[in-house]
Amino acid sequence: MDEVTLDWAGRIAEAELGEALPRRWAHSQGVAARATGIGRLLGKDADLLTAAAVLHDVGYAPRLAITGFHPLDGARFLRDEHGTDARLTRPVANHSFALLEAEERGLREELATEFPLLDDPLLVDALVYCDMTTTPDGGRTTARERVVEIVSRYGGDSLVGRFIRRAAPEIFSSVERIETALASQPRWG
Incomplete structure (x- = not known):
């Protein structure tokens, strides 16, 4: 990934979400x-993570x-529309344990066949961490608060x-692994 790709990712996400779904943007x-x-x-892979993060919810665009x-x-x-390679499409397709939701929707085989799970556990955990510690309005939260918010917004018996x-449990484990890794990293400046 490079800065041009990051700019492109941001432009695509904003074009699809900015006006139609400003809260999702x-x-x-x-x-x-x-x-x-x-x-x-x-x-x-830092830029790959950022590009996947800004694009992870683009599929909500009407x-x-x-x-x-x-x-x-x-x-x-x-x-299909942008010719994006698997290094970016697979994290978008599989973010935040999407395979479990795909199963609930009867789409598990489609998702797993078209966009196999990532073989990079750190990237998987990092994207989960970023998504699940961010509120619907873009603020910071804890993973536990985010799960409660999602259940209350959609309803406990909803899909x-x-x-x-x-x-x-998987979300909390991913977030904990990233928090542990961050705590063990030296902070500069």
């Missing part, structure tokens, strides 16, 4: 800011919501409510 910007803040953990499952719709859009409750 604010969340995406907050997630990207978190990614920039922890990028030192990922070394050469014109892109084909299946109604935003990770799959967003990754397909990036691949999303069921998914997020199933994913919560």
Whole structure:
């Protein structure tokens, strides 16, 4: 990734979300800011994390919501309309344990076939951390508060409510691993 790609990712996310879904755009910007803040953990993949963070919810854009499952719709859009390679589409497609939600929606096989799980546990954890510690308005929160917020917004018996409750232990573990890694890193300046 390079600065041009980061600029491109931000422009694409803003074009799709900015006007149509301003709150979702604010969340995406907050997630990207978190990614920039922890990028030192990922070394050469810091820009990849930031690009995936700003694009992770692009599939919510009304014109892109084909299946109604935003990770799959967003990754397909990036691949099919922009020729984005798997290094970026796979994190978008699989962010925050999307495979568990895909299962709830009957889309697990489609997601797993088109966009296999990442084999980079640090990148997976980092994107979960950035997404699940950012409020819908782009502010900071804890993963536990975020899960509670999602359940209250969608309802505990909804598809999303069921998914997020199933994913919560994994989400908390990912966030804890990143917080531990951040705490062990020396701080400069």
